[in-house]
Amino acid sequence: MKLLTRLRHIPQRFATFTILSIVALGILVPSTAFAATNSTHTCAPTDTQCFISAGDQFIALRQTALTTLSGKVTARENQHLISSDQSNVLQSDISTNQSGLAALKSKLDAETNPQGARQDVVNIFFQFRIFAVVLPRDYRRLYLDIAVNVDIKLRSLGPSVQQAINKAPAGEQAQLNTLFSDYKNQLSTAESQFDLAQADFPALTPANFNYNRSTYQTTLSNLDTAEHTIHTALKQAGNDLHQIAQILKGK
């Protein structure tokens, strides 16, 4: 009997284990998606080859991250979420950084003295700031480009939403108009932030990160606030539209 009970519990335990594994993977995978090997390399001051190897690894990590961003930009363009002009701005920045890193790698690999090799490795961080500046800035720009286009799309739907509301039963008009009014207000809120957000990008540079950190941080914080407002407003406008559609569907 005990054996039977145990056997009966095996599938349950297995299922529980599987579910827990999936949940654990779900938590772990996103958190490691952007993570890179964070190993600390300690080289002897005279070990040129050690500096070269470490630098090559740092460069490879940054090239991979830039290639990932480039792939996402291409995907968004293919999905027609951003225009080719918007895509070109981002791809150009990615290409500039990838070329710069490739040139630095050539220089590093050809170094014959440890001081030169060490300085090249320092430059991977100091000149490029791929993880600290370039990727956060370009992902924010990609987000903003998509958000602007979503706003245009939602704004263009306004007349047809109004038309549909006008044809709805009288008893539903008040609720629908309240939702539609909020829809328009949310779009206005998002639109009020677009120019503010766009104006922040020029200050997000490696030079400001290195030499003018407080300005850099303030600008980044302003951009985050603007994008947060945009995101909340567009989501709410999307919810309003969904509610309007649901009410009209049920009439």
Next chain:
Amino acid sequence: MTSITQSRQRSAWLLLLIALVLSLSLVACGQQVNASDTNASNSNTFSQQQQYQPNQPAHSSNVNANSDTNLQSADQQVQSIMGQLESARNDVNSSNAASSQDNGQQP
């Protein structure tokens, strides 16, 4: 008797033929409707949403039905785009999380 039987047989064949033609027509119509439904459900990209025409001229009796259908379709597309906007937002958050890799990690 023979002529009556022949006449009945002809009528039966005629009815069978009409039924066959009707059923073939219905099947053909059904396939076309399914094909257009599939196209509609796949249209979740921005350019395809732009194909959405809010002020399309509608036939008199179908005005309400068409505008409602368009709105439902637009809503579905918007909800899909919202998912992609959320995904772009997550990419921003992930890039923030990775930004510390540029801080003092030199050999």
